[in-house]
Amino acid sequence: MTALLVALGAAVGAPLRYVAGHLFDVRFPWGTVLVNVLGSFLLGLFTALGVNGDGTALLGVGFCGGFTTYSAFAVQSFDHGRRRGLANVMLTIPVALGACALGFALG
Amino acid sequence: MNRDGRRGLPPLDLVLLVALGGAVGAVVRWSLEEAFPLTSGSFPWTTFAVNVSGSLLLALIPASPWLRHHRLMPPLLGTGVLGGYTTLSTYSEETRSLLASGHVAVALAYLLGTLAACLVVVALADLLTTRDSRAEVEAEEGDL
Numbered sequence: 001m002t003a004l005l006v007a008l009g010a011a012v013g014a015p016l017r018y019v020a021g022h023l024f025d026v027r028f029p030w031g032t033v034l035v036n037v038l039g040s041f042l043l044g045l046f047t048a049l050g051v052n053g054d055g056t057a058l059l060g061v062g063f064c065g066g067f068t069t070y071s072a073f074a075v076q077s078f079d080h081g082r083r084r085g086l087a088n089v090m091l092t093i094p095v096a097l098g099a100c101a102l103g104f105a106l107g
Numbered sequence: 108m109n110r111d112g113r114r115g116l117p118p119l120d121l122v123l124l125v126a127l128g129g130a131v132g133a134v135v136r137w138s139l140e141e142a143f144p145l146t147s148g149s150f151p152w153t154t155f156a157v158n159v160s161g162s163l164l165l166a167l168i169p170a171s172p173w174l175r176h177h178r179l180m181p182p183l184l185g186t187g188v189l190g191g192y193t194t195l196s197t198y199s200e201e202t203r204s205l206l207a208s209g210h211v212a213v214a215l216a217y218l219l220g221t222l223a224a225c226l227v228v229v230a231l232a233d234l235l236t237t238r239d240s241r242a243e244v245e246a247e248e249g250d251l
Contacts, residue, residue, distance in 0.1 A: 002206070006137045007130035010191045014129020015122045018186050021251030022117045032251065040199035047200055060196075061137050066129040069192035070158035071165035072186070074225035077248050078166075078233065079241060093222065100199035104207075 002057045009062020013039070015066050028084060029076045032069065036054050037099045039068035044100035048107025117248065121182045128187020148210050149202045154194065155221050158199050161193035162225040166232030168249055169240035174238075181249020190251065 017035045024031030043064040051059055073092055077085040116122070136157050143153040165185050174180045198221060205214035233241070244250060 003134050003137065007150055008132050010133030011126040011130040014187055014191045015126040016251050017129075017190060018125040018182070018248070019116060019124060020250060021186070024151075025251060036195040039196040043196040043200045044203060047204075057137070061140070062133055064196040065194040066133045066191040068195040068197075068229050069190040069251075070198060070221070070225060071161040071189045072193075072250050073195060074158075074162035074222075074229050075165050077250060078229040079154065079245070089222065096195055096199045096203055097218070100196070100203045103205060 002054065005054055005057040006062040006065075008067025009045075009058045009060075009064075011062075011066070013063040013067030015068060021072070025076075029072075029080075029088060032065040032076060033088065034074050036068045036073060036092050037096045039064045040096035041099035041103040042067075042106075044103030045107040046103075117182075121179070121248075124179055124183045125187040125190070128183045129191030132188040132191030132193075136194065145201070145205060148205070148208055148213070150213055150217055151198075154197050155217065155224070158193045158198065158221055159224045159228055161189045163228040163232055165189045165193075165250060166229040167235065169236040169244045170232070172240075175240055175243050175247070175249075178247065181244045181247040182251075185244065185249035186251045 003090075012061070017032075020031035020035050021029070023030070024034060043060055046059050046064070073088070077088045077092075080088060139157060140153050145151050146155065168181060168185050169175050174184070202214050202218050205211075205217065
C-alpha cells in the first residue's frame with residue numbers, strides 16, 4: 001500500500017520535472033533548478049505541517065522525491081563546464097536549502 | 108537539453124514513460140530508506156548512497172550505444188527511473204534538519220560530501236563517454 005502511494009506521487013512529480021526541463025532547460029538548466037528549489041520548499045513545508053505516514057509516502061517520498069533530481073543536477077553541473085557548472089551548483093544547493101528552511105518556517 | 112528553445116510539451120508517450128520510470132525509481136529509493144532508516148542527528152548514508160549511485164548510472168548512459176541510440180530508453184531510464192530514484196528535496200530537508208538540531212558539522216559534511224562524491228563519479232563515468240555521445244543523450248532529454 002505504502003509503495004503504491006510512493007509510486008503514485010512520483011508518477012506525477014517525475015513527468016512534471018520532465019516537462020519543466022523540456023520547456024526551460026535552454027542553454028542553462030533553469031527547469032531543473034526550478035524543480036529542485038520548488039520541491040525542496042514543498043518538502044520543508046510538508047515536514048513542518050506534520051504530514052506523516054501515508055501523506056509522507058505520497059507527497060514527500062513520492063511527489064517531492066520524484067519531482068526533484070540529484071542525478072540530472074550532478075550531470076548538468078559537470079557537463080556545463082566550470083563557470084556555468086559552478087553557477088548551477090550555487091543556484092541549486094544554497095537556494096534549495098534556503099527554500100526548504102522557508103517552507104519549514106511557513107508551515 | 109533543449110538547446111533549440113523548443114516550446115510546447117514533450118511527446119505524450121515519453122511523458123508517460125517518465126511517469127512509469129519515476130514511479131519505479133522512487134519505490135526503489137523508498138525501499139532502501141525503509142531497509143536502512145535515518146538515525147536522528149547522524150549522516151544520512153542511505154540518501155547519500157542513492158544520490159551518488161544514481162548520478163553514476165545517469166552519467167554512464169551515454170557509454171552504451173544501444174541505450175543512447177534508443178528513442179525511449181534515455182527518457183525512461185535517465186529522466187524517469189534515475190530522476191525518480193535520486194532526490195534533492197530529501198537532501199535539502201535532511202540538511203535543514205541536521206542544522207536545526209545543532210549538528211552543523213554533520214550537515215556540512217553531508218551537503219558538501221554528496222556534491223563532491225556525485226561530481227567525482229560523474230567525472231569518472233565521463234572518461235568512458237565522448238562529448239558527442241553525451242550530447243546525444245542530452246538531445247533525447249535523457250538527463251532532465
